[in-house]
Structure formats: C-alpha cells, structure tokens
Amino acid sequence: MAQEIELKFIVENESVEALRHALDTFSGEHHDPVQLLNIYYETPDNWLRRHDRGLRIRGADGRYEMTMKIGGRVVGGLHQRPEYNVALDKPELDLARLPAEVWPEGALPQGLSEAVRPLFSTDFWREKWLVNEGNSRVEIALDRGEVKAGELAEPICELELELLEGEAADLLKLARRLVSQPGLRQGSLSKAARGYHLAAGNAPREIKPTPVLHVAPKASVEQGLEAALELALSQWQYHEELWLRGHEEAKAPVLAAIGLVRHTLTLFGGIVPRKASARLRDLLTQTEALMATEVSAPTAVYSPQTAAAKLALTEFLVTRGWQNFLDERAKAKIGESFKRFADIHLSRHAAELKKEFAYPLGDRYADRLIRLKRDIDSVLLLAGAYDGPQARAWLENWQGLRDAIETRQRIEIEHFRNEAICQAPFWLHSGKR
Numbered sequence: 001m002a003q004e005i006e007l008k009f010i011v012e013n014e015s016v017e018a019l020r021h022a023l024d025t026f027s028g029e030h031h032d033p034v035q036l037l038n039i040y041y042e043t044p045d046n047w048l049r050r051h052d053r054g055l056r057i058r059g060a061d062g063r064y065e066m067t068m069k070i071g072g073r074v075v076g077g078l079h080q081r082p083e084y085n086v087a088l089d090k091p092e093l094d095l096a097r098l099p100a101e102v103w104p105e106g107a108l109p110q111g112l113s114e115a116v117r118p119l120f121s122t123d124f125w126r127e128k129w130l131v132n133e134g135n136s137r138v139e140i141a142l143d144r145g146e147v148k149a150g151e152l153a154e155p156i157c158e159l160e161l162e163l164l165e166g167e168a169a170d171l172l173k174l175a176r177r178l179v180s181q182p183g184l185r186q187g188s189l190s191k192a193a194r195g196y197h198l199a200a201g202n203a204p205r206e207i208k209p210t211p212v213l214h215v216a217p218k219a220s221v222e223q224g225l226e227a228a229l230e231l232a233l234s235q236w237q238y239h240e241e242l243w244l245r246g247h248e249e250a251k252a253p254v255l256a257a258i259g260l261v262r263h264t265l266t267l268f269g270g271i272v273p274r275k276a277s278a279r280l281r282d283l284l285t286q287t288e289a290l291m292a293t294e295v296s297a298p299t300a301v302y303s304p305q306t307a308a309a310k311l312a313l314t315e316f317l318v319t320r321g322w323q324n325f326l327d328e329r330a331k332a333k334i335g336e337s338f339k340r341f342a343d344i345h346l347s348r349h350a351a352e353l354k355k356e357f358a359y360p361l362g363d364r365y366a367d368r369l370i371r372l373k374r375d376i377d378s379v380l381l382l383a384g385a386y387d388g389p390q391a392r393a394w395l396e397n398w399q400g401l402r403d404a405i406e407t408r409q410r411i412e413i414e415h416f417r418n419e420a421i422c423q424a425p426f427w428l429h430s431g432k433r
Contacts, residue, residue, distance in 0.1 A: 136167055
C-alpha cells in the first residue's frame with residue numbers, strides 16, 4: 001500500500017504555455033508527454049462508491065495497472081489517501097489480487113468481481129517534472145485530455161503535485177512558488193469525481209446552503225476548529241466551481257464561505273491568537289477586495305490572490321499552523337471537549353440574539369443583519385451535537401428572520417422575531433435545562 005499525498009490544481013487553458021515555461025525553470029528531471037487511458041469501474045448499485053472506494057485500470061505504453069483508492073482526507077485540493085496498485089498483463093480486472101485489507105470485511109465480497117462494469121474513462125497526455133524541494137521529492141504532472149461517460153465529456157487541464165518522498169510541508173512550499181502566477185486554481189473535484197457526475201447524467205449542480213457542522217461525538221476543540229475550517233473551504237470550492245460554470249448567483253456563496261473562514265477564526269479566537277492566522281487573513285482580505293468588484297469569475301478564481309489565499313488555508317489546516325502560537329494554557333483548552341465549548345458559545349450567541357431582537361426595530365432591522373448572519377453561522381458551526389428537531393427548528397426561525405429582513409417582508413419579520421426570541425434552548429448547560 002502507498003499513502004498518496006497530492007495537491008491538485010485546475011489550469012486555465014490560456015495559461016498552459018506560461019506554466020510549462022515556469023516548470024522548465026525548476027531544477028529537476030523533465031519527462032515528455034505520455035498518453036494515459038484510465039477506465040473506472042462500478043457496480044449497478046454503486047457498491048464501490050458507497051464504500052468510499054475507487055477502482056480503475058490504467059494503460060500506458062502497453063503496460064497496465066489496477067488501482068484501488070480508499071477514501072482518506074481531502075482538504076481543499078490536497079488529497080491524502082491509501083492507494084493499492086497491482087501490475088497487470090492485460091487490461092482486465094483481477095480483484096482477487098488486491099490485498100485483503102482493501103475490503104471492509106477483510107475479504108473480497110462474494111459476487112463483486114462479476115458485478116463491476118466500466119463506468120467512465122479518462123484519456124489524457126501527462127507531462128512530468130521531478131523536482132527536489134527541501135528534503136522531499138515531488139512529481140509535478142501536467143494532464144491534458146478529457147473525462148468521458150457515454151456521450152458526455154468534460155475537458156481535463158490539471159496540474160498535480162504528488163509527494164514521492166518527504167514531507168507534505170515541502171509539497172505546500174513548492175505550491176506557493178507556483179501560485180504566484182495567474183491561471184491556477186486549487187480544485188477538490190478529482191477526475192474520478194467528475195466522471196461519476198457525468199455517469200450519473202451530469203445533473204446541474206445547485207447552490208448548497210451552509211449545513212450544520214458535524215464532528216465526532218467526543219471531538220476536541222481542535223477537531224472542531226479543523227472541521228469548521230474544512231467546511232468553509234469545501235463551501236468555497238464548491239460554489240467557486242458553480243460560478244465558473246456560469247451560475248452568477250454562486251458568487252455570493254463564495255464570498256459567504258470566505259466570510260465563514262474569518263468567522264471560524266473569530267469563534268475560536270479565545271484560544272488561537274490572531275497572530276497565528278495573520279498571513280491567512282491578509283490573503284483573504286485581498287481576495288475579498290478583488291471579488292467585491294465587477295470582476296468575471298475566471299479573472300477572480302484564477303488570480304494569484306485567490307490561489308494564494310486558498311492554498312494558505314489548506315496549509316493552515318494540514319500543518320495545524322496554529323499550534324506553534326499556543327501557550328500551555330491554550331494547548332490545554334484546545335484539547336478539551338468541543339461539545340462543552342459549543343454549549344458555552346451557543347448560550348452566548350443566543351443571549352446576544354435575544355438582546356438584539358428583544359423588541360420591534362421598525363426600519364432598523366437592516367442594521368442588525370450582519371450580526372444576525374454571524375450569529376447564525378456560529379450556531380451552524382456549534383449545533384452539530386444536537387442535530388435533532390429542536391436544533392433545526394431553533395435555527396429555522398432565526399434563518400427565517402434573516403430571509404425576511406433581506407426581502408423586507410415586515411409581517412414575516414415580526415412573525416419570525418417573535419418565534420425566535422421565545423424559543424427554549426436545545427443545548428445543555430444553558431442554565432434552563
């Protein structure tokens with residue numbers, strides 16, 4: 001088994017030649033383009049996808065390889081996951097040759113070999129550079145071609161940085177050098193993810209409201225911080241993809257997701273000092289300033305500012321960039337129960353909301369909208385331990401108030417305000433349970 005650690009970028013077509021020229025200036029080995037044909041497999045009931053597995057055969061220069069990838073951690077465009085490779089004499093699956101640890105129950109499921117069928121394919125040319133960075137060896141691959149499922153197809157124009165040996169920090173350092181030029185955007189959608197979407201009919205992607213954050217039942221405060229930032233980054237990248245595909249209304253959720261990053265840093269600011277995220281916040285400010293203009297989606301998304309900000313957030317997460325800034329007291333607090341942290345902060349935000357909206361505000365509701373949105377974001381990040389009917393109802397009333405203020409529906413405003421301020425808390429340690 002190999003532990004695959006790679007960082008993916010989508011490359012703007014117009015920037016390919018400039019990128020190739022920049023890569024040629026790196027000291028290392030260059031390999032001419034080679035054509036790679038990949039066939040991905042699935043069962044009629046999506047057994048592999050449901051078990052977070054990807055199965056493919058890759059062919060190049062008359063050689064074939066069967067690969068099984070198992071879901072690991074994906075942060076932004078940084079993929080960290082187990083990968084199993086088996087050389088083949090011909091392009092035919094032989095699942096019995098995969099090790100037992102690949103399978104959920106420790107053995108090849110009965111009937112699976114007969115059930116798998118080709119689902120989609122990718123056909124692209126890969127040009128490679130092998131580069132030394134710090135104490136690490138990194139493979140940089142430029143892929144150009146298409147992913148195809150039946151009559152549906154999408155172009156591939158990607159750059160992948162794969163850590164062959166060494167530390168992920170070196171991989172990220174190398175990436176910082178690359179994103180200083182325009183034309184790159186960190187992409188979380190792999191070739192396989194796009195292939196699965198095409199194979200399912202290529203349904204239009206819809207805007208996704210920020211969901212309630214879920215963490216493990218006994219998560220620490222630090223795990224809650226990580227999960228919150230990962231959620232914000234996921235929302236950012238998802239809606240950025242929509243914006244690029246022509247959904248102009250997706251620009252607002254992109255900015256909201258960037259705002260959620262900032263809000264997360266504020267929410268945990270009693271433990272993680274501001275200096276830990278100073279560089280990240282500066283890059284977010286630059287990105288927000290760019291997107292606040294009448295800029296087109298490609299110009300904004302493929303800009304060095306946006307690429308650097310997203311990469312900085314990824315690096316902050318992957319390297320836990322806050323840890324070196326914590327004193328002993330903060331280290332103890334960040335290791336405490338996230339649920340207890342959530343209880344305390346839910347009480348504080350609820351008290352703030354009730355104070356702000358205790359009485360009718362007439363024409364002044366719009367003045368409270370920014371604070372209302374921030375408090376709703378806080379509850380979304382904190383309420384996951386109580387994701388039941390009470391938590392959803394509590395949130396829905398405040399969200400209804402927000403929507404009514406935005407659309408200036410006076411009757412609806414007063415309805416939701418009255419409902420919201422009269423609600424009982426759904427969390428523990430609130431003083432009323």
